[in-house]
Amino acid sequence: TVDITSSTVTGGSTGGLVYTYFSNSNATTSITNPSMISNSGNYYIVGENGLGCTDTSMVSLVINTKPIVNIINPDPICDPETVDITASTITNGSTGGLIYTYFSNSNATASITNPNLISSSGNYYIVGEDLNGCSDTSFVSVTVNPKPTVMVTNPTAVFSPATVDLTSSSVTTGSTNGLNYSYFTDNVANTFVADPTTVSVSGTYYIVGTTIDGCSDTTSVLVDIMTVSGILNSMGTTIKLYPNPSNGNITVEMGSIKGDNEMRIFNSVGVLKAIFKLDQSTLQQFHLEGF
Numbered sequence: 001t002v003d004i005t006s007s008t009v010t011g012g013s014t015g016g017l018v019y020t021y022f023s024n025s026n027a028t029t030s031i032t033n034p035s036m037i038s039n040s041g042n043y044y045i046v047g048e049n050g051l052g053c054t055d056t057s058m059v060s061l062v063i064n065t066k067p068i069v070n071i072i073n074p075d076p077i078c079d080p081e082t083v084d085i086t087a088s089t090i091t092n093g094s095t096g097g098l099i100y101t102y103f104s105n106s107n108a109t110a111s112i113t114n115p116n117l118i119s120s121s122g123n124y125y126i127v128g129e130d131l132n133g134c135s136d137t138s139f140v141s142v143t144v145n146p147k148p149t150v151m152v153t154n155p156t157a158v159f160s161p162a163t164v165d166l167t168s169s170s171v172t173t174g175s176t177n178g179l180n181y182s183y184f185t186d187n188v189a190n191t192f193v194a195d196p197t198t199v200s201v202s203g204t205y206y207i208v209g210t211t212i213d214g215c216s217d218t219t220s221v222l223v224d225i226m227t228v229s230g231i232l233n234s235m236g237t238t239i240k241l242y243p244n245p246s247n248g249n250i251t252v253e254m255g256s257i258k259g260d261n262e263m264r265i266f267n268s269v270g271v272l273k274a275i276f277k278l279d280q281s282t283l284q285q286f287h288l289e290g291f
Contacts, residue, residue, distance in 0.1 A: 017047035078215035098128035179209035
């Protein structure tokens with residue numbers, strides 16, 4: 001509103017005048033609240049001195065329409081993603097042609113350095129100003145949900161035909177609580193594991209843990225399925241090892257080999273998994289489960 005009773009409006013007039021205020025030029029319709037004019041137009045001020053002499057002058061007011069900053073809150077995101085509050089979708093429906101500035105406090109004194117890269121949850125304030133200098137302020141609510149963590153402990157190697165259960169809680173111990181897990185054969189999580197409870201092939205698999213907010217983390221897990229096979233013998237005698245495949249208990253027949261020897265067991269990718277000392281017996285038994 002405008003206060004037309006302010007001394008700045010009648011500055012330069014004859015001193016000591018008593019003023020009255022009207023909405024028409026012939027000064028018959030007085031203004032109820034001349035200190036709170038809210039509409040554009042011409043208003044009339046009558047100044048009267050102590051002798052009853054008067055003068056009337058017109059004051060013109062221009063009250064521009066206040067713009068409107070309309071806000072559409074962005075969808076929640078997951079850390080480390082960011083929100084661009086300068087996007088036109090945020091202020092869709094606002095008065096056209098506004099120039100926007102962005103603040104972290106409601107009285108618009110702390111400007112935001114990078115309003116296109118908001119990385120923390122909270123309320124942020126957008127001021128829209130038109131060409132007349134009129135402005136409106138509205139706040140936008142940003143929600144940045146935390147990224148979960150999938151911690152993986154590689155399962156113990158097993159001997160075929162045993163299988164590995166990737167859904168076991170022991171595999172993801174230490175992960176963020178309450179995650180929903182899914183299991184994939186590729187690191188971009190396109191191909192699901194047919195049955196993650198009975199994985200029978202060695203390799204790297206990928207576990208995706210997702211929160212109720214839709215945020216996720218992906219971690220690889222190594223599965224090692226070993227088979228008992230492939231005895232390399234350069235000593236000119238037959239060595240028998242059975243059963244094959246084994247559930248972990250094996251028998252070794254040394255034949256004519258005597259003396260102190262050792263048996264080394266490697267997995268299918270050449271990783272040494274176990275070393276056993278062989279004694280003088282021709283028939284020896286070993287338990288391999290857990291290697």
